[in-house]
Amino acid sequence: MMPFIFRYPISSFMALLIHVVLGALLVMIPQNKVEVMKVSLVSTEDSVEEKTQSENKTPHMKTFAVDSKQIQLQLEKIKQQEQKKLNQHRQLAKQTQAEKKRLVEIKKKQKIEQNKLAAEKRNTLNLKKIAEKAKKDTKLAEKQRLVAKKKAEEAEKKTKKLALEIKKRDLKNKQLATETLLQQEMAEEAAQERKLSKAKDMQNLKEVYISNIASTVRSNWRTVGRVSHKAECTISITQTPRGNVSSVKVHSCNRYSTNLFKKDAEKAVYRSQPLPKPPVDELFERKIDFIFKP
Amino acid sequence: MNICLKKSALFLVIFSALFLGACSDNPKKKSNKSLFESGYGEGDGSQVEVIGAGGQGNIDGYNVGLNEDGSIGIDPSELGADLEPIIYFEFDSYIINDKGLSIIKHYAEILEENEDEAIVLLGHTDERGSPGYNLALGEKRAKAAKESFMLYGIEDKRIEVITLGESQPMIEGSNEMAWSQNRRVEIKIK
Amino acid sequence: MKKNVFVIALFLMFWQQLSLADLTIEISSSSDNALPLAIIPFDYAVGTKQPKTDVAKVIAADLFSSGKFKVLPNVRLPSLPSSLGDVDFTEWRDLDVDNMLLGEISMSKKGLYNIKLTFIDLLRKKEVISKRWENIYENNLRQVAHKMSDQIYQEITGVRGSFNTKIAYVTVKKVSGKKKYSLDIADSDGFNSQPLLRSNKPIMSPSWSPDGKNMAYVSFERGRSEIIVQSLNGKMRKVVASYEGINGSPSWSPDSKKISVTLSKSGSADVYILTLATKKLRRLTYNFAIETESVWAPDGNSLFFNSDRRGKPQIFQVQLGTGAIKRITFEGAYNSNPAISPDGNFLAMVNSSGHFNIGLLDLETSEFNIITNTYLDESPSFSPNGEMILYAMNDKGKAKLAIVAIGNSMTKILSTESGEVRAPSWGPFID
Numbered sequence: 001m002m003p004f005i006f007r008y009p010i011s012s013f014m015a016l017l018i019h020v021v022l023g024a025l026l027v028m029i030p031q032n033k034v035e036v037m038k039v040s041l042v043s044t045e046d047s048v049e050e051k052t053q054s055e056n057k058t059p060h061m062k063t064f065a066v067d068s069k070q071i072q073l074q075l076e077k078i079k080q081q082e083q084k085k086l087n088q089h090r091q092l093a094k095q096t097q098a099e100k101k102r103l104v105e106i107k108k109k110q111k112i113e114q115n116k117l118a119a120e121k122r123n124t125l126n127l128k129k130i131a132e133k134a135k136k137d138t139k140l141a142e143k144q145r146l147v148a149k150k151k152a153e154e155a156e157k158k159t160k161k162l163a164l165e166i167k168k169r170d171l172k173n174k175q176l177a178t179e180t181l182l183q184q185e186m187a188e189e190a191a192q193e194r195k196l197s198k199a200k201d202m203q204n205l206k207e208v209y210i211s212n213i214a215s216t217v218r219s220n221w222r223t224v225g226r227v228s229h230k231a232e233c234t235i236s237i238t239q240t241p242r243g244n245v246s247s248v249k250v251h252s253c254n255r256y257s258t259n260l261f262k263k264d265a266e267k268a269v270y271r272s273q274p275l276p277k278p279p280v281d282e283l284f285e286r287k288i289d290f291i292f293k294p
Numbered sequence: 295m296n297i298c299l300k301k302s303a304l305f306l307v308i309f310s311a312l313f314l315g316a317c318s319d320n321p322k323k324k325s326n327k328s329l330f331e332s333g334y335g336e337g338d339g340s341q342v343e344v345i346g347a348g349g350q351g352n353i354d355g356y357n358v359g360l361n362e363d364g365s366i367g368i369d370p371s372e373l374g375a376d377l378e379p380i381i382y383f384e385f386d387s388y389i390i391n392d393k394g395l396s397i398i399k400h401y402a403e404i405l406e407e408n409e410d411e412a413i414v415l416l417g418h419t420d421e422r423g424s425p426g427y428n429l430a431l432g433e434k435r436a437k438a439a440k441e442s443f444m445l446y447g448i449e450d451k452r453i454e455v456i457t458l459g460e461s462q463p464m465i466e467g468s469n470e471m472a473w474s475q476n477r478r479v480e481i482k483i484k
Numbered sequence: 485m486k487k488n489v490f491v492i493a494l495f496l497m498f499w500q501q502l503s504l505a506d507l508t509i510e511i512s513s514s515s516d517n518a519l520p521l522a523i524i525p526f527d528y529a530v531g532t533k534q535p536k537t538d539v540a541k542v543i544a545a546d547l548f549s550s551g552k553f554k555v556l557p558n559v560r561l562p563s564l565p566s567s568l569g570d571v572d573f574t575e576w577r578d579l580d581v582d583n584m585l586l587g588e589i590s591m592s593k594k595g596l597y598n599i600k601l602t603f604i605d606l607l608r609k610k611e612v613i614s615k616r617w618e619n620i621y622e623n624n625l626r627q628v629a630h631k632m633s634d635q636i637y638q639e640i641t642g643v644r645g646s647f648n649t650k651i652a653y654v655t656v657k658k659v660s661g662k663k664k665y666s667l668d669i670a671d672s673d674g675f676n677s678q679p680l681l682r683s684n685k686p687i688m689s690p691s692w693s694p695d696g697k698n699m700a701y702v703s704f705e706r707g708r709s710e711i712i713v714q715s716l717n718g719k720m721r722k723v724v725a726s727y728e729g730i731n732g733s734p735s736w737s738p739d740s741k742k743i744s745v746t747l748s749k750s751g752s753a754d755v756y757i758l759t760l761a762t763k764k765l766r767r768l769t770y771n772f773a774i775e776t777e778s779v780w781a782p783d784g785n786s787l788f789f790n791s792d793r794r795g796k797p798q799i800f801q802v803q804l805g806t807g808a809i810k811r812i813t814f815e816g817a818y819n820s821n822p823a824i825s826p827d828g829n830f831l832a833m834v835n836s837s838g839h840f841n842i843g844l845l846d847l848e849t850s851e852f853n854i855i856t857n858t859y860l861d862e863s864p865s866f867s868p869n870g871e872m873i874l875y876a877m878n879d880k881g882k883a884k885l886a887i888v889a890i891g892n893s894m895t896k897i898l899s900t901e902s903g904e905v906r907a908p909s910w911g912p913f914i915d
Binding site: 341342343344345386421422423424425426427429430431433434455456457458459461462466467468 | 678679680681682683684685686688689702703704705707708709714718721729730732733746748752753774776777790792796797818820821834836840859860862863878880881906907
């Protein structure tokens with residue numbers, strides 16, 4: 001009983017209020033109305049018992065025949081009222097039931113919403129992390145590239161090359177830098193928009209690394225002999241982690257490649273020492289292969 | 295004697311004109327040994343000396359003596375300078391212009407009167423272009439002159455043609471002034 | 485006879501003083517695209533008499549004149565290593581020097597020179613040429629230097645060098661108002677000049693026989709052009725063509741058995757082939773125009789010559805088998821004096837559209853370029869390796885020779901103090 005009241009305070013209160021009003025009506029209305037009241041007193045819950053009592057008191061009924069008719073009417077009226085209230089009650093109960101259901105549903109929804117939010121929160125965090133990582137990687141690459149570039153520039157200063165040659169090389173470096181930047185930008189975008197995997201990034205960086213080496217060798221190509229512009233060979237380099245060349249193999253040449261071309265290609269590799277460093281250390285390869293065309 | 299006089303007359307005409315053209319130094323006494331100068335030589339004969347590349351010992355000289363120097367004494371003022379026996383040409387051309395034709399006509403008439411005389415036509419070019427081609431061009435010029443002489447009635451056998459190409463310029467120098475003087479055919483008595 | 489001897493003696497006297505001068509050399513331009521090279525001053529063993537010839541200097545001059553090398557000045561050498569083991573490779577890398585030449589000179593027991601030369605590839609860190617010459621006379625040191633230059637040239641360019649070769653040319657000097665002509669030969673750098681023939685009359689168009697034994701040329705010694713073949717040792721001298729008219733432009737067949745010549749005995753100048761042993765003549769061209777300056781293709785199957793049959797001279801090619809004639813040059817109004825490269829791929833000629841320069845035609849691609857920028861250029865002649873062209877030109881009214889390296893603008897000018905030089909011809913390889 002009590003939990004019910006706590007559970008449905010509005011409904012309980014309403015029920016109590018109805019009983020109090022009915023009691024007050026019994027005291028205040030005339031006699032006949034009192035009987036009705038009496039009857040009504042035992043009504044609701046013990047109405048069956050009341051009935052048997054009234055059956056048992058049937059002689060009395062006769063005596064109060066007119067009265068009983070009135071009472072009968074009253075009773076019916078009350079009964080109708082009672083029915084009405086019951087209906088109201090039922091309606092209420094039904095309503096509370098629906099309300100209860102609605103609440104549960106809302107709670108459920110809230111929970112899903114919360115889960116959703118949490119998931120979203122987690123998602124955005126992940127995205128940020130991925131972006132930062134990518135940025136970090138490219139920054140590192142950039143930094144290393146800058147360091148390598150600085151070193152290369154210093155070396156160049158030292159070698160006091162002819163102005164023309166330096167210009168040429170700078171131009172190539174610039175081209176290389178823009179190329180690298182472009183590739184990095186592309187990699188960045190890819191990371192944010194298409195959530196490229198790191199493996200793919202690494203693959204790109206590796207390609208940049210090898211093309212870096214190839215273009216450095218190309219910029220160090222020099223010949224005073226007659227070489228066909230169609231000459232093409234594969235160069236296989238073995239290098240130390242510091243970019244020093246420990247061996248060069250010029251092979252798989254096409255038919256335009258003379259012995260002089262092969263020799264000069266080999267010299268271009270040695271002239272390129274130290275070879276450019278990889279953007280990230282783990283990309284370092286002891287053995288590098290690329291196709292060389294002057 | 296008659297022949298001799300005629301010869302002298304022709305000779306004088308040609309050589310005084312040459313001297314005028316070249317503004318020569320004092321005329322000297324003519325040697326009677328040779329009436330006609332070997333015009334295409336410097337008149338001092340010609341020698342060659344053959345030397346082995348090893349440098350040791352000389353092979354006998356290959357000597358071809360030509361005429362001795364023969365100069366003549368005559369007053370150049372007696373003759374017209376505008377008829378010097380030289381025909382001039384444009385660059386890389388062997389076409390004889392009207393001036394050249396009048397010179398050829400003049401000397402053809404003299405040759406008509408001196409039936410025993412023969413002439414040599416010396417073809418020259420300027421220094422430009424290749425020497426081998428210029429040798430042939432010099433001949434083309436001399437041959438063009440020869441044809442003109444023949445048109446004026448001079449027999450083929452009385453005219454010898456020699457080309458010297460660019461090897462003997464009249465005037466040293468690498469400018470149009472010099473070149474225009476060097477593109478020429480000289481008429482010499484044989 | 486006595487008179488003759490006297491004349492020769494007299495000639496010798498004044499020519500002696502005239503011909504002491506070698507050709508002087510002047511480099512007119514240089515090339516940007518040259519390989520840096522260090523030549524370390526040679527190491528003279530104790531007791532070695534300093535020779536007059538500085539072998540290192542001769543090699544440096546040879547390589548520099550090719551336009552393919554630039555030699556580091558001695559003051560910039562960071563160290564003076566004496567062997568591969570002494571070399572600090574990084575200091576040479578810093579100077580961008582790719583190659584290094586080391587030399588040791590000592591006296592042999594016979595009092596002659598022993599020379600050891602080592603050429604080092606500083607990139608691949610190894611000796612690529614190592615040569616020893618023993619018991620060398622001082623006079624032959626230049627030849628040793630040229631031989632080393634040839635080897636270095638081959639190592640770097642893949643093509644045999646032609647420094648150890650000879651050139652022929654005609655000098656003209658005025659002695660008391662008279663022109664004196666001399667046919668001379670010299671080393672390819674103009675040193676060691678020697679006369680082959682001296683004459684009062686013009687000498688033209690010398691041409692080396694491919695076997696290197698004889699020279700054919702045009703002489704006017706008898707007043708008109710004649711073709712003469714003379715052995716280099718002077719023991720043989722023959723007039724091989726003395727026809728009426730022109731006898732000019734001799735050129736040797738690749739087998740040295742025939743010469744092509746220009747004769748005008750049948751009217752106009754035409755090209756003939758003269759077989760030297762039989763004196764048999766074969767006429768190649770029949771045209772009233774000028775046909776001259778023929779030169780044999782290296783395969784011996786065709787000749788190039790020039791003809792003005794179209795009004796102005798142009799180069800044509802005649803096939804010996806069929807007699808078919810084809811026009812070869814179309815660039816410019818004037819093309820004459822063809823020279824064919826030893827591989828048969830390039831034709832050089834005198835080209836003019838107003839100026840006279842040497843043009844180079846790639847016979848495979850028909851690409852044409854003017855390769856000289858001097859004045860009144862003529863008489864081109866390929867070096868035996870095909871990498872350079874020797875030609876005659878005019879410098880302020882004076883005839884000089886020049887050598888231009890094909891593929892770069894490097895030009896070397898050869899001249900004599902006392903006269904003019906013309907009609908050059910580059911001799912074959914000396915084996």
